[in-house]
Amino acid sequence: MKKSIKRLLGVTVAATALLLGAANTAKADTTLTVGASAEPHAKILEHVKPELKKQGVDxxxxxxxxxxxxxxxxxxxxxxxxxxQHVPFLDNWNKKNNGSLINVGGVHLEPIGVYSKKYKSLKDLPKNATVYVSSNVADYGRVLKIFKDAGLITLKKGTNLTNATFEDIKTNKKNIKFKHTFEAKLMPKLYESNEADATVINANYAVQAGIDPTKKAIALEKKNSPYVNIIAVRKSEKNNKAIKKLVKVLQSKSTQKWIEKEFDGAVIPAIK
Structure with missing residues (x-):
């Protein structure tokens, strides 16, 4: 009799353990690993971690x-x-690498800017001025638009800014020399070295280097730019529930307001 009771208790304990284990497994967070640039992307992701945790995403x-x-x-x-990255960069990468990564949602814009320690505006640049630009081809159209809007260059008829290069310049009033052989992450150091008359820097690298785009740039990309930074995934993951939660939280009013306040104009919310 005692042995039967012990066996029964043993079975009950084992069954209870299995049920608890199953319950814990059901409640376990889904782990989502996201690659990001340090500024501002990683900082924004760290900000939304607590909210995603509440929704079962680690x-x-x-x-x-x-x-x-x-x-x-x-x-x-x-x-x-x-x-x-932004969509033109992603499209260019897919084309060059036979890739199929896709955009599942825009989060913010990092206005690319022109910086100079020698001049206070683009119009102050002298003839034959040297401007350093990164080797990131996807950003060339953004750079060209800034100089076009300032009246310093014109572009060939039919130029599409999303895939434009410096070969698309039709007239160059000051014969500006665009040197574009540098890694994007090196641009803040080149700016500080004061080698060129002006240097073009992506906002994330500017912010990371302690350079405030709203105060230091002599020309800044306008807010209506199509170069919004996005969440990219493999095509097979477009319906991943955890990724959908991530995008929804990043695009939420509270997160977008936080981005606007935290970066004080250096990073612009994509969702208004």
Whole structure:
């Protein structure tokens, strides 16, 4: 009789343990690993971690310091998503690498800017001025538009800014020399070296280097730019529930207001 009771208790305890284990498994957070640039992307992701945790998503942020590796890591399934680029950059990467990464939602705009320690405006640039630009081809149209809007260059008829290059310049009133052989992450150091008459810097690298775009740039990309930074994923993950939660939280009014306040105009919310 005692043995039967012990066996029964043993079975009950084992069954209870299995049920508790099943319950804990059901409640376990989904881990989502997202690759991001340090500023402002990783900072924004860290901000939304608590809200995602409430929704059952354990967000892991992997920081990258360049524009080369994040898409490779995503394509190789080392990441679930990444957050560092705009659509023209993604399209260019897919074309060059036979990739199929997709955009699942825009979050913010980092206005690219022109910086100079020698001149206070683009119109002050002298003839034959040298302007340093990164080797990121996807940003060339953005740079050209800034100089076009300032009246310093004109573009050939039919030029599409999303894939434009410096070969598309028709007239160059001051014969400005655009040197575009530098890695994007090096632009703040080149600006500080004061080698060129002006240097073009992406806002994320400017902010990361302690350079305030709203105060230091002599020309800044306008707010209606199409170069919004996005969450990118593999095509097979477009319906991933955890990724949908991530995008929804990033695009929420509270997060977008936080971005506007936190970066004081250096980073602009994509959702109004």
């Amino acid at each position: 967000l892991k942020v992997k920081v990258f310091n360049d524009y080369i590796l994040p898409n490779k890591a995503l394509a190789n399934k080392e990441l679930d998503a990444n957050y560092f």
